Amino acid sequence: MSTPSLDFMQRALVLAEKGRGSTSPNPMVGAVVVRNGRVIGEGFHLAPGADHAEIAALRKAGKAASGATLYVTLEPCCHTGRTGPCTDAVIAYGIKTVFAAVKDPNPAVNGRGIRILRKAGITVSTGLMREQATLLNDKYFGYHRHRRPFVILKTAQTLDGRIATASGDSRWITSAASRRFAHRLRAEVDAVAVGMGTVRSDNPALTVRHVKGRNPYRIVLSRSLKFPPACRLLTDNKDYRTIIAGGEDAIERFSRTKKGRNLILWGVRLNRQGMPQIRDFLDKAADFGLQSILLEGGGTLATAFLKAGLVDKYVLITAPILCGQGVAAVGDLNIKKLGDAIRFEHGSFETCGIDNIFIGYPQRS
Amino acid sequence: MSTPSLDFMQRALVLAEKGRGSTSPNPMVGAVVVRNGRVIGEGFHLAPGADHAEIAALRKAGKAASGATLYVTLEPCCHTGRTGPCTDAVIAYGIKTVFAAVKDPNPAVNGRGIRILRKAGITVSTGLMREQATLLNDKYFGYHRHRRPFVILKTAQTLDGRIATASGDSRWITSAASRRFAHRLRAEVDAVAVGMGTVRSDNPALTVRHVKGRNPYRIVLSRSLKFPPACRLLTDNKDYRTIIAGGEDAIERFSRTKKGRNLILWGVRLNRQGMPQIRDFLDKAADFGLQSILLEGGGTLATAFLKAGLVDKYVLITAPILCGQGVAAVGDLNIKKLGDAIRFEHGSFETCGIDNIFIGYPQRS
Numbered sequence: 001m002s003t004p005s006l007d008f009m010q011r012a013l014v015l016a017e018k019g020r021g022s023t024s025p026n027p028m029v030g031a032v033v034v035r036n037g038r039v040i041g042e043g044f045h046l047a048p049g050a051d052h053a054e055i056a057a058l059r060k061a062g063k064a065a066s067g068a069t070l071y072v073t074l075e076p077c078c079h080t081g082r083t084g085p086c087t088d089a090v091i092a093y094g095i096k097t098v099f100a101a102v103k104d105p106n107p108a109v110n111g112r113g114i115r116i117l118r119k120a121g122i123t124v125s126t127g128l129m130r131e132q133a134t135l136l137n138d139k140y141f142g143y144h145r146h147r148r149p150f151v152i153l154k155t156a157q158t159l160d161g162r163i164a165t166a167s168g169d170s171r172w173i174t175s176a177a178s179r180r181f182a183h184r185l186r187a188e189v190d191a192v193a194v195g196m197g198t199v200r201s202d203n204p205a206l207t208v209r210h211v212k213g214r215n216p217y218r219i220v221l222s223r224s225l226k227f228p229p230a231c232r233l234l235t236d237n238k239d240y241r242t243i244i245a246g247g248e249d250a251i252e253r254f255s256r257t258k259k260g261r262n263l264i265l266w267g268v269r270l271n272r273q274g275m276p277q278i279r280d281f282l283d284k285a286a287d288f289g290l291q292s293i294l295l296e297g298g299g300t301l302a303t304a305f306l307k308a309g310l311v312d313k314y315v316l317i318t319a320p321i322l323c324g325q326g327v328a329a330v331g332d333l334n335i336k337k338l339g340d341a342i343r344f345e346h347g348s349f350e351t352c353g354i355d356n357i358f359i360g361y362p363q364r365s
Numbered sequence: 366m367s368t369p370s371l372d373f374m375q376r377a378l379v380l381a382e383k384g385r386g387s388t389s390p391n392p393m394v395g396a397v398v399v400r401n402g403r404v405i406g407e408g409f410h411l412a413p414g415a416d417h418a419e420i421a422a423l424r425k426a427g428k429a430a431s432g433a434t435l436y437v438t439l440e441p442c443c444h445t446g447r448t449g450p451c452t453d454a455v456i457a458y459g460i461k462t463v464f465a466a467v468k469d470p471n472p473a474v475n476g477r478g479i480r481i482l483r484k485a486g487i488t489v490s491t492g493l494m495r496e497q498a499t500l501l502n503d504k505y506f507g508y509h510r511h512r513r514p515f516v517i518l519k520t521a522q523t524l525d526g527r528i529a530t531a532s533g534d535s536r537w538i539t540s541a542a543s544r545r546f547a548h549r550l551r552a553e554v555d556a557v558a559v560g561m562g563t564v565r566s567d568n569p570a571l572t573v574r575h576v577k578g579r580n581p582y583r584i585v586l587s588r589s590l591k592f593p594p595a596c597r598l599l600t601d602n603k604d605y606r607t608i609i610a611g612g613e614d615a616i617e618r619f620s621r622t623k624k625g626r627n628l629i630l631w632g633v634r635l636n637r638q639g640m641p642q643i644r645d646f647l648d649k650a651a652d653f654g655l656q657s658i659l660l661e662g663g664g665t666l667a668t669a670f671l672k673a674g675l676v677d678k679y680v681l682i683t684a685p686i687l688c689g690q691g692v693a694a695v696g697d698l699n700i701k702k703l704g705d706a707i708r709f710e711h712g713s714f715e716t717c718g719i720d721n722i723f724i725g726y727p728q729r730s
Contacts (some may be wrong), residue, residue, distance in 0.1 A: 037618045162526070165700055169703045170703070314687075316524055320723060323703065323707075324726075328526075330690075332690040333690070342687040356721060360685055
């Protein structure tokens with residue numbers, strides 16, 4: 001077996017990134033065909049229906065792929081979706097060695113691609129830059145591992161952890177650079193969700209405006225469904241992408257009102273406190289086919305998801321301002337000791353304009 | 366006049382840094398003597414009584430200093446303290462051109478040094494890297510400009526702006542790397558101050574332990590002076606550096622108790638709410654000769670200083686953990702609109718271990 005090269009896998013990861021925001025429900029994938037230490041073909045997956053990364057790279061390499069090595073950021077697929085199985089192509093082109101960063105968690109693949117290649121006499125090795133390859137497709141991995149949408153909580157706060165002043169002023173806490181960053185996040189998820197407090201105070205459109213990208217589904221998760229008079233999420237719905245999730249009875253009543261027209265309605269079970277059950281909500285979202293949901297506010301929604309242990313990724317944008325008493329970013333989590341505080345894996349702080357962005361994955365306790 | 370070189374001033378700033386933590390009440394200063402584009406002498410100020418930077422650099426340069434250029438991070442002094450005036454030496458060595466980054470704000474100098482050099486026929490230019498040179502000695506500049514101690518507020522908090530859980534657990538929020546950083550801060554100030562809440566919950570020693578450095582004065586600022594039974598700040602006072610500041614009547618009574626022995630006691634005027642007046646406290650501290658005070662907690666003290674507009678520098682250490690409801694880092698600042706939030710000059714976020722540190726200078730409104 002040839003010695004694996006981090007450089008080629010790194011290149012494949014860079015290629016994979018080119019699909020960011022357009023591949024869902026497929027993962028981002030990059031592939032590099034190498035012969036005698038030289039790249040002879042490269043490819044990445046751009047969108048559902050387009051070539052898979054391996055196919056694109058093999059096609060570029062052509063006949064020279066025979067006997068060559070393939071670096072790919074994800075196990076090659078072995079099922080026929082809109083395109084044929086990649087394993088067939090890898091075998092047909094005569095690839096001798098495959099370095100796949102990580103096994104595909106999709107139950108339709110999940111190691112079968114590797115077995116098929118090995119059966120055909122190809123040397124297959126996994127694990128090279130597995131961590132980076134997994135983080136690259138965190139939403140895809142989360143979705144297939146937990147069989148529910150990957151939940152990203154995004155909060156924009158002051159240095160002292162406030163999302164609004166005591167009187168409710170929240171526009172704008174963060175800088176224009178951070179708002180662009182937030183819109184890129186929107187463009188990469190299947191849906192954006194807010195609670196009724198945010199609907200009332202911000203009347204958000206939840207569309208992608210500051211960057212290029214597709215609009216996600218827009219979800220309001222609320223017990224009461226008491227919408228304010230003029231509400232963009234109800235009126236600006238030409239694409240029929242607004243989803244209203246609430247208590248089953250409330251949804252039933254809402255469906256019979258004028259406001260409820262042309263909306264996607266989900267009845268969600270309530271918990272003992274009379275609030276929508278987060279897990280039931282996510283089950284509904286999974287049934288609908290959502291692979292990822294971005295929670296954009298406010299504190300009540302954030303707290304409910306955190307308390308339920310159902311936040312998979314936390315994105316916290318902090319602006320360099322202090323406002324003192326105000327609306328807290330996170331409410332009561334029933335944590336008494338610092339030892340029980342929520343900690344993060346792969347946590348990192350990055351600068352964004354004058355703001356700071358923390359990204360981390362809450363540890364499962 | 367020769368063309369100024371950023372490189373030489375940058376070198377002088379690096380040299381000045383070598384005095385960090387040991388020069389107070391003097392500023393850190395670095396100096397470089399340059400002839401024909403080559404450094405022929407370097408120096409910095411280490412501690413009160415030791416050579417000033419210019420003297421050290423000139424001595425190294427020797428006779429070659431005649432006709433040379435001097436880069437110095439601060440206007441040369443013109444008064445005799447423990448050492449002779451630097452202006453005399455600069456003239457005697459025959460320096461032809463002086464680049465001083467910034468004017469010395471000390472009323473005993475304040476431009477007089479420059480005038481003396483010019484009178485002697487030396488070309489003097491100021492302003493080269495003024496900003497860096499001013500930030501280098503922020504405490505010294507603050508003290509002389511405002512005629513009161515430079516106040517640094519340091520807070521260690523969770524991502525959601527909490528300095529302790531609801532039940533008061535605060536040890537430890539931040540990592541070992543951040544605690545070393547915090548001890549370096551202590552070693553660089555004349556005094557550290559806490560409120561009684563912190564005395565009660567943490568029983569702190571307020572000494573420099575995790576790094577090398579001298580211990581600052583330790584101040585408790587409290588209205589009530591109700592100390593808990595075993596209190597390190599009262600018992601561990603072999604160096605007689607504990608200062609208790611409280612209401613005038615309370616201090617008067619406290620001075621007659623056994624606990625009040627061997628302590629430095631400051632009676633401070635109370636405001637209408639019955640709390641110590643921050644400005645009067647700082648006047649007392651200035652009279653005592655303190656050039657800088659580090660506020661180390663808790664939320665009440667921080668809020669009082671912020672509300673009074675008497676925080677000169679804010680150092681915020683954020684640990685990547687979430688604790689939900691708990692003790693807020695900052696209390697009510699009476700800010701209703703985000704437009705009135707406290708903003709910062711020279712604000713920057715830096716990584717420290719797994720934590721993040723924000724440093725900024727609150728803007729004067």
